[in-house]
Amino acid sequence: MAKKITIEPVTRVEGHGKVTIHMDDKHNVTQARLHIVEFRGFERFVQGRPYWEMPVLVQRLCGICPVSHHLAAAKAVDVIVGAGTGEGLTPTGEKMRRLMHYGQIFQSHALHFFHLVSPDLLLGADADPAIRNVIGVALNFKDLAVQGVMMRKFGQEVILATAGKKIHGTGAIPGGINKNLSAEERDSFLKGADPLNVDKMIAWAQGAVDLFKDYHSKNSEIIDNFSVFPSNHLSLVRKDGAMDLYHGVLRAVDADGKKILNDVDCQDYLKYIGEEVRSWSYMKFPYLKELGKEKGWYTVGPLARLNTADFIPTPLAQKEFEIYKAYTKGKPNNMSMHMHWARLIELLHAGEMIKELVNDPDIMGDNLVTKGTKGREGVGLIEAPRGTLFHHYKINDNDQVVMANLIVSTTNNNEPMNKAVNFVAGKLFTGQSKITEGMMNRVEMAIRAYDPCLSCATHAIGKMPLEVSLVDTNENIIDRMSR
């Protein structure tokens, strides 16, 4: 009899998800799906509000990466106030925002690696869930756990200094920023007491990259083959092809590295990207129009960014980029678990960027805001920790928002996450009728590689409330396991 296996809620991803694995009578996996309850309500909720509230209002849809929403909305609103499309701000305005963003990337990537991923790598996918969590890491690898906590703290201090608050700040305003960096703030980042200074942070980020490479060299069989499938990749890149997480033009490459999109102005995203609705998920499926719904899906995030960028404009990260690229002989990397490697190279890059920005005299300037000819529409894109984030607003003559469209990173990664679940489920569940702890966690690991931000982070520590149901074609539950 055909069966459906349901895994819910997925743990140690940011929020809730549910996986169903459909099996035919012979226990072959026919399809695996990741269902996500999403927050499209926000797009309706902001209608009628004045446009200048958007950066502060829309970030409230997320407690995990609010800075990314704050900045994407601010960039969209910049266009409305005629402050340019990412390049027209004053040097202080732009650099403060960049600093805020790299602070966010730094803390988010550190959190993801040390708290969410390292338990799988350091303790093993088959370890007891009571141990395989951040507490288990803290008990067995104390130094690493401390690094994770302190790196996150450092990133949050950068956010505090630029946004006014560690979570849900108000720093980015239409056309610029509401404060500069004070001399004390600058000095605290450059010369803060050990370990909270940027040099130590960069050293630790380098250490994290090395840790991954070491793990990889001993476990390449698992890491390289865990989940591999050809994908298109999309991200912003600087006009010269450099990695730029704050601003750039859209570039998409296919699984072989051929450019599908190049030099696309963010304001024109709708010409190139469509969104498909499928009945079984609240989350839409974006695709590249040029390739159509079937073939146009793409990956965003660290893996994609290292596939689209030609180089990384900071020395240590560039060195690691070269090693990383050499592993796939310069071709796009389609191995899901290499997302972690890519993320750590970005962590290193973010640390280097923070140092560069904090040392830049412009960051202490007084010219904070710029404005120009007002428009009625604006698009803001940013490379959030989890991938490309789109904000698009239209306003009426009274400055009230009449249309908002948000495509968040996790939505962009919807199809690749489903592909990853299919890949892993196909390998693990075929011919099986019982589920083990290790099998369940491997499905989760495939999803977790994308660092999906599903709604909240309440499962980061320990508990892992996991329920597995075996359901036949008539929706009868024939077996259930929960912990």
Add this chain to the structure above:
Amino acid sequence: MSELTFFIDNKECKAKKGQTITEAARDNGVYIPTLCDYPGIRPAGTCRICTVKVNGRNMAGCTTPVEEGMIVENKTAELEDMRKAIIEMLFVEGNHMCPTCEKSGNCDLQALGYRYTMMVPRFPYLWPSREIDASMPKIVIDKNRCIQCLRCVRGITTADGKHIFGTLHRGDKTRISADPELVAAMTDEQAQKAMDICPVGAILKREVGFKVPMGKRKYDSAPIGSDIEK
């Protein structure tokens, strides 16, 4: 000018003749919370948060003149709880979303909520459906946040003394409105004054959201009233 002696919670205080209880209290370093009261404009006694007991009777401190020998009770448990109840009522009666409000940190209502450690209001939220009037050239009125204190009605006038703001309807249907011609002719200074006089985020100057960073706002470093208390 003759000086009056009176007592607030047994503290001997001095007042000038004609001073209200809240005014005189301020001069004597005693904080009586106010919302609708604003320096320089005629008191109206609309919010009742300044209620004190005078010779055993509840009176609005902002409209009651001091008399010689008056015995005023201010910080009693009963009065403080009643004030907290008023703050809670104001919160549930409108739609106050502090996290995304431009006035957060500069808002008197929010500051009172903090001072009185309001956690969960004892009254059910009403979630009223109210409009945002964004049709005026200099300001936006978000009626979701209006607490009907009438500070704007009393305090914002044209150079020749005409009132720019007024009220429509009565009772719990009372809504602030603006004279279309006068509001259209408002200067930037008047718009700023209107935004400053509004104790909450109901009157907003157009296109200036969040210019003052966190940490630099009125109540970021010290609670409301602490400038008065010595």
